[in-house]
Amino acid sequence: MNRLLKRQLKHVYGKEFDINMFDEKMRQLLQRIDEAYEENDKEKRRLDHIIQLNSEELMQAYTTIEEHNISLKDEVYEKNMLLQQYKDAIDATLIVSKTDPKGIITYVNDIFCKLSGYSREELLGHSHSIIRSPDMKAEFFTDMWETIQQKKIWHGIIKNRAKNGESYYVDATIFPLVSTKGEILEYIAIRHDITARILTEKKLEREHRYSQYLFNEQENIVLIIDEHKGVLNANRNFLEIQGYTSLDDYKKRHHCVCELFVEKEGYLHPKTSRHWTREVLEHPEKQHKAIMTNKNGEDRIYTVRVKQINFDENDLIIASFTDISELELARKLAEDSEKAKTQFMANVSHEIRTPMNGIVGFTKLLLNTKLNTKQRQYVDIIENSTHTLLEIINDVLDFSKIKSGHLVLDLLDINPFIELRNAITIFSSKAREKNISFQVNIDSSIKECIKVDKLRITQILGNLISNAIKFTPEGGVISVDLSHHSMVGDKEVILFSVSDTGIGIPADRIDKIFHSFIQADTSTTRNFGGTGLGLSISASLCDLMGTKLEVESVEGKGSRFFFKLEAEVCDSIKTLAKQVQNPPIFVLRHEKKIFHDVIHQLNNFGVIYRALTFEELISEVDDEDHLVISFNYRQYKPLSTIAKKIILIDDSPEAQELAKKELDIFHISSFEECPSELYNAILEQNLMRHVNVENTNKIQFDLSVLVAEDYETNRILIEEMLQNYGIAADFALNGFEAVEKTLHKTYDIIFMDINMPVMNGVDATRNIRERNIDTPVIALTANALEGDKEYYLSQGMNGYISKPIDIEELYAILEEFAGKKNITDLKTIEEKKQEQQEDKIEQQQEEIIHAIMESKERMHFSVSIMRRLFESFLTSAYTDVEDLVAAAEKNDIALIKIKAHGIRGSAMSLNFTEIGEMCRLLEFGEKIEQKIDYLSLAMELKEKIMDIYNIKNSILAKLAELD
Incomplete structure (x- = not known):
């Protein structure tokens, strides 16, 4: 029973209530009431359940709404924060201002204030005209206002003026802010500072205009070229010279500028298998020239330079054409002048050397004969005079080489304490002849191995010392100094100086003293001799070595010539320390x-x-x-x-x-x-001395020789010379006769003069070679200029002998081309006394040549310096040995030793060891205790020196030609 119904019944009928106390109807009624109560409870429970469910849903909905509200609040806060950050970011990076509809400033950010130089208080309440630049036109702002008043966004670049008067540029955008009713509430302007960009653009524009100005104002023709697209740009000079109205006008007629080139050998060609600039780019070291015809029909010569550049990933070529037409004309005139000068020098040399060949040759032959004292003096005068004339010729030729730029340096490792000192001290004998104190000082701090052109240095010092001796009076002083100046990196700077107490140089002549053919006074040449080329050559050689020859002088008191030279320091195993x-x-x-x-x-x-x-x-x-x-x-x-x-x-x-x-x-x-x-x-005390004399036999050649020579004196001379070697030569008077003789007889050697009538020697040689005759042809000529020998060899000749003819050089030619089968040794045992004497002369000659060449190799001297050393030795020794013999005859031991000492120094520098050893015995005596026969030894020494003296001409001539 329902609990509520049961409770109600107990309340009415008492606690002891029992349902059975009622009758059936009552029980049925109560049954129905009970069912009604149960239904009511069920409905209530259902409604409670529904209410509970609805309440939970409402609570959940409420919770969701609350959470959403909270989320909306957070989002609004976040949006506000983002808007504030956006504003801060804009304020931090952009220039921001706001105005009311009338244009009055209502807001400016810090950047606006900083850039304008105005404070916020100075700006608010004013219009933007406060920062307007006077350079901005009123029409600009009128157009702006018309745009924004139409509720449109305006954008433009404005030039403003700051408070301090400086201008700045902004890229501005103005936004009209409109209400829901469509009314403009305010304007907001956002600007970028573009001052740097504008100034850069203006600078670039100015530079572009400047570049274009330079491009167009160039005297050269300048082209910008693409190998495939042709000329991209050309300066105004190109258009004006070639007669085009514009670049387009040129492009309508030509694709490549090479089409304008005039075809000529030695110049850029108009048609090539590849782009014409390739040749120039691949050989930048060469001078490239092109000929183009201008609008006036004139052919103009241009030197062409090109450079390849990469611009915006495009390979472009800049071509520059420099008009050298006038320069080319001047160059051709200069070349013609140089050619004429060279030819003149060749002619002068030839015309002098041709008769000199006879004079020198026959003088030498005469010296080999028996002469009395007076005759020998006369022949010596002739010999010295011819030698002086040859020196003058060589000076002129040296001068010609320097001026034509054909002289090059030959750097060698040398020891200045040996090689330069030997080259300097060789002049001591000449100084002694005038009783001049000759002082030589080589600074001991100078390196023992330096790399220099020894030949040119000794040539300079030789000229300076010769001048000093020439212009210093007896009893004067000459000082030659080589001193360490400084180090430049790995190079040593050496100061060379030659001082004298001579006549000096007038102040008004010092600046001209290094000019060609100039001496201190017009009477100098008459009084002292010389060509006036020595100092000019020396100054030019200094220039060639990268230094300058300078002079200090006081007239009547003396002069000092000096120059500084950078010399590379080298390593040597022959230092003094290593040889002790x-x-x-x-x-x-x-x-x-x-x-x-x-x-x-x-x-x-x-x-x-x-x-x-x-x-x-x-x-x-x-x-x-x-x-x-x-x-x-x-x-x-x-x-x-x-x-x-x-x-x-x-x-x-x-x-x-x-x-x-x-x-x-x-x-x-x-x-x-x-x-x-x-x-x-120290060096001499640590070196062994020895005498090495080789015996040689007289040599004759079994040769058939043809000599082509038109000058009779030279024919007689060479005939005599060849007869000394057992050769009976055939002679031709010109080139034509020489060719004819070779057709009828086979010769072993042909000596061919160059300048002959009818047919010259070069043409004759060509004719001989064209007839397949391979007989050796030796040029026999007085031409002695640079390149002569090479030219003759290139024309089919096999050798070269310069006039005056050197017997030793002639011998070398005969020996080279003769072959072993044509040489016959003739022993000297059964020869007559005169023949023995001739053998002795030849033997001595070969010995001297051998000694000089050994000395040359040892000292690394040039042939020219060896020639001068040899000549200086003979000049002093000739006199000293006479004095020595006279002293021996008087038994004047002191004078014997003085003279022997003087001869020994020069002889040892030339590797004349036998003479040096004889002088050493005369000077110091025998080591063993035996009395020396001074007179016999002196006479023997004189004989050896005179033997050399008698053959000095051929040796000097050979050395001169080998130079």
Whole structure:
């Protein structure tokens, strides 16, 4: 029963109520009521359930609404934050302002204030005219207002003026803000500062205009070219010269500028298999030229330069055409002038050398005959005169080489203390002839191996020293100094200086002294001789070596010529320190300055030495092969018992007398004048001396020889020369006769003169070669200019002999082309006395040539310097040996030793070891205790020197031609 119904019945009928107390109807009624109550409970439970469900849904909906509201609030906050950040970002980067509909400023950001220079207070309440530049026109702003008042967005570039008066540019956009009713509420303007961009654009525009101005105002023709598209741009000069109204006008007629080229050998061609600029680009070192005909019909010559560039990933070519028409004309005139000058020099040389060939040749032959003293003097005068004339010719030819630019440097490794000193001291004999004090000082701090053109340096020094000797009076002083100046990187700067106490140079002539053919005074040539080319050649050689020859001079007191030279330092295994045998060198202590000067030199040369007292040396030395340097002649006797090699540096008379008597002393009497002599003294004391004499046989050639020569004197001369070798030559008077003779007879050698009538030697050689005759042809000519030899060889000749003919050179040619089967040795045992004498002369000649060439290789000198050294030696030795013999006849031992000493120095520099050894014996005496026959030895020395003197012409001529 329903609990509610049951409770109600208990309330009415009591707690003890029982349903059965009722009758059936009552129970049925209660049954229906009970069912009604149950239905009501069920409905209630259903409604409660529904209400509960609805309540939960409402709560969930409420919760969702609350959450959504919260989300909306967050989103609105975030949006506001983003809007604020956008505003901050705009304010931080852009220029922002707002105005009311009338244009009055209501808002400006910080950047606006900073850029304009106005404060916010100064801007608010004003119009933008406060920052308007006067350069902006009123129409500009009228158009702007018409646009924004139509509620349209306006965009443009405005030039403003800041408070300080400076201009700035902005890229501005103005937005009208409109209400829902369509009314303009305000304007907002957003601007970018584009001042830098505008200024850059203006600068670029200005530079572009400037570039175009330069491009068009160029005197050259300038083209911008694409290999495929042709000319992209051309300057105004091109259009005006070629007669085009515009670039388009040119392009309508041509695709390539090469179409304008005039075809001519040696110039750019108009038609090639590839683009014409390729040739120029691939060979930039060459000068490329083109010929183009201008609008007036004139052919103009241009030098063409091109450069390839990459512009915006496009390969373009800039071509520049420089008009050199006038320059080419001037060059051709200069070349014609140079050619005429060269031809003139060749003619002068030829015309002089042709008769000189006879004079020199027959003078030499005459010297080989028996002459009395007076006759020999006359022949010597002729020989010296011809030699002087040849020197003048060589000076002129050297000058011609320098001016034509054909002279090049030949850098070699040399030791200045040996090679340069030898080249300098060779002039000491000439200085002694005038009683001139000749001082030579090579700074010991100079490197022992330098790379220089020794030939040119010695040529310069030779010219300067020769001038100094020439212009310095007797009793004067000449000083030659080589000093270390500085180091430039790995190169040593050496100062070369030649000073004298001669006549000096007038102040008004100093600036002209290095000009060609100029001397200090017009009377100089008459008084002293010379060509006036020496200083000019020396100055030009200095220019060639990258330096400058300078002069300081006081008239009547002397001159100083000097130049600085950068020399590359090289390594050498032949330094003095490495050549010292049995180091150390012992140096005896001395209280005078000269001791410290010697120590300074030894330190500079890196020589191992010990400085000690005389007592220390006597007690400590245990090897007699050590070199000892002493400064007191009194120390010699005890020193000689413990040392074989002694250098005595003492200028006292007693030391000089001692040096004349003692063999082992190397005496330096003038250390103050020539301190660099110590180097050579140490070197000489450490080198072995020997005499090497080779016996040779007289050689004759079994050859058939043809000589083509039109000059009778030369025919006689060469006939005599060939007869000395057992050759009976055939002669032709011109080239035509020479060709004819070769058709009827086979010759082993043909000597061919060049300048002959009817047919010259070159044409004759060509004719001979065209007939397949391969007989060696030797040019026999007085032409001696640069390139002559090469030209003759290129024309089919096999060799070259310059006139005057050198017998040694003639011999070398005969030996080269003869072949072994044509040589017959003739022994000299059964020859007559005269024939023996001739053999001796020939033997001596070969020995001297051999010695000179060995010396040349050893010292790395040029042939020209060796020639001058040889000539200087003979000049001094000729006189000195006569004096030496006279002293021997009088038994004047002191004078014998002085003269022998002078001859020995020069002889050893030329590798004349036998003469040097004989002089050494005369100067110092025999080591063994036997009396020397001074007169016999002096006579033998004279004979050897005279033998050389008698053949000096052929040797000098050969050396001159080999130069």
